[in-house]
Amino acid sequence: MFERLRRPWSDRRAELVLGAAACLLAVAIAAMIVFIVRGAWPTFQHEGLSWLGSGGNPDAQLGAMENTTSHPPASAFLIHAWPLIYGTVLSAGLAVVLGLAISVATAIFIVEFAPSPVRRVMSPIIRLLAAVPSVLYGLVGILVLVPFTANHIVTQGEKKSVAYVVQLSGGGLAVAVVLLTLMITPIMTALIADALQSVPRPWREGAIALGLNPLRATLAVSVRAIRPAIIAAAGLAAARAVGEAIVISMVSGGVSFSPNPADGTIFWFEPFQSLASEIVRSAEAINAPALHSTLYAFAALLLFSSFVLSLAAYLVKLPLRRYQVSD
Amino acid sequence: MRRPRRLLAFAVASAILAISVPVALAATTVITISGATASFPLVELLTHAYSKLHHNKIKFSVSQGGASVGIADVAAGKVNIGDSSRGPASTDPPGLDFYPIAKYFVCVVTNKSNPISNLTQAQVQQIFEGKVRSWSQVSGSSLTSTIDVDSRTSVAGVLTTFQNTLLAGGKVASPPATQYASEGQLQTAVEKDPNAIGFLSDYFALNKNINAVAYNGIGCNVANTVNETYPGWSFFYEVTKGAQVGNDVGHFINWIQTSKAAKKLIQTNWIPLTITAPTAG
């Protein structure tokens, strides 16, 4: 029986078999979208799109869902997830902005100023930072950064001033943004540095010939030329930051609170919760039907947002096509 | 390999698999349990002992998640037994049987550097309901900082017990209280934060790294719970879907409730019961 399989395959058969295996991937993606939307359907059915808005405390609403039975009434699906969405956008946005600034600066350093031995060593360092598992960042955060923030940075006066609203336990926006930035910067740096180096030399040399110093030449020519790459890197990093569940669940303070920028410095120490971290936190109770569909709705939102980020990056890059350095 | 030899090898391998799989499957039973984090240490002890007693023919898979999670899981048929640290509630799914296995109690706890010896009911209610937010307003404490209130998530049976007994029906205000998903996490939080106050089941509270507070002058300990002067107690339950008679699950629960070995294990940190009939949920 195996003899037939060992005879040389015809190209036709090979193409079909290989193509079938490749199509498995497309089928898997389609299945993922279908399953997640199907799981999320009851929440959309009962709440429409109002579950994206604000109103009430998501922690309490999710808690109430954890006791639902197999045919919950429509009122059991009540959820207003805006604080979670706001937390996600806030933490990811701040991390991407900060990370972009640091990445561009580091990439310029690598390409321009780093002496040869340092440049050789940067490569493995960046690859290592990019490969560190997120749970290790979370561990450093929760065992070192959070107690440090709670004991040495947040003052008693600050705690008192928000005492009736929320508890400042050290974990919060600042620690989460620092860790997220640390996680996404290496990848962005690598992409941007690579792109900087693929800018044709004559472009830069022309600028230098006109009298700009090397740094200014890089900024004026190379960085402008690689804008598509910068946007691609930012999009990639944003997708990673939005979907990061473990680190946020370890260091964000565990309360679905919307940090208020009007609070001044306290804003940085207020706890928050993101969509992904809420999924991790509530996943044990997922057998409760109302909670089941709510968590799937969160996942659907995350999936949708990663699509949107890719699409946005693609669209923003389109008009920059004429630079044609890299994409 | 030549074709006939390959076929023979294939036939032998599949014969071995065909015989061994049902034999192996028939050999062990796995009972799945999920639920309360407060009763987890006790259930771990009991399942370990029971497994050994039956020469590992009966194995257990125990996970946590909180009392309500265990109840929901067993109602959905995802596990065989749910651990609960609270009695049946009206919001629970129908058709469940709650078998009490041990008595436990809940203590208010503070950090070691804030060794309050006693709190009245009024003080406990004010602190946990968010009305008093500073240690300077609490007599018995030498601190002047903001109170960090630590509580449990809503799936916790210990939270229900605490609210029903020590808060006399009140509710923990959260925010500002921080919610922790397990007894272990709450214990760590209070141990690390000098300004913290929380509540823990006795196994986690009677610990040299944490300060257990007396309630209305009555110390939080086993003796006061046994003579029922301390009010903050409840039962651990094993919850099943429908009466379990004559099967492995039923035998296990029966062993917990009646055997001497189980009683000895329960007595290490909790309070054993006399035999009680199941409460229909």
Add this chain to the structure above:
Amino acid sequence: MASANPLAAPQLSPSRRRRRGRRAPVRSWRARDQALFVIAWTAGAGLCVCAAALVIFFAVQGIQYLHPDLLVTRPSVAATQAMSGGILDPILGTVLLAAIGLLIAAPLGVVSAIWVVEYGRPRWLSRIVESAVEIIAGTPDIVLAIFGLALFELGVFSPFSLAEPGGAFGRSFLNAGIIVSAVALPSVYTATRNGLIATPRQLRESSYALGKTRIATIRRVVLPAVRRDVATGATLGLGRIIGDTAIVVLLLGATLRNQPASNTPFIGLLRGTGSTLTSYVFNNSPAGDGNAPDKAYAAAAVLLLLVVLLNWGVGRIGRIGGPLIHEPSRRLGA
């Protein structure tokens, strides 16, 4: 501050200029440029310092808490919630999960890349496959985990985990392994695809000239040529699998020890629940149920060591694993 004409190049003798190479005469720049110079150096140095601090921190904690006997003792099911015992089960769990994940991701990734590069007809289908891989690469792992939960609730997958009265338990090594392979797939696919594109056309053409069919050429000529790329991609994917936490936390059942679902020697373990190094670290940190930061540090040190070794391996293996940041090309006009 230099008030000299900024358009003037620094006056250096030719020999000095050659020796100094690309050294920038920063002192003659304007204040703003000098500030940016400092910022760039700070950023670069800062990143190095962070990396060094991270590695040193975990190394120190690891030396403090990681005793050799921890590596070979199983986590003990003791009465205390402070999980005593060793980390053998999490290590074995990591190895098992990585094996399952790679065993699924590597063949699938290689085969898909071959099809897309070598065949690729109809065009719309190959574009869909490419997009699918990109989507997989961009999906957060928590969403993949949720998909796994939904997928394995189906009755057809019930043999993959513990059987329960209300349907399958849904969490097992097999289930987690299947989903975690999606994390490694894009690495293998991209590496293989780039390797295939990079092999010269002449290689294939000479094989066709000798009369081999396309599939025979792929098997005997092209694939061996991209072995290094496949290995690099697989190692990168392996690193990502080992570091994944969200999928493991949701799909592996989080039992302290690796508990087989039945007594069948290997299949029971695949269908059973367990833990990996990542979920062990998560559960023992204050964010999980455990109260044992020292065990968490020990497992974290082992995890970091594994990742560092894999990274070093990638650097040694292949083309793609070469310097991430290349030396600038010295060719004229390039």
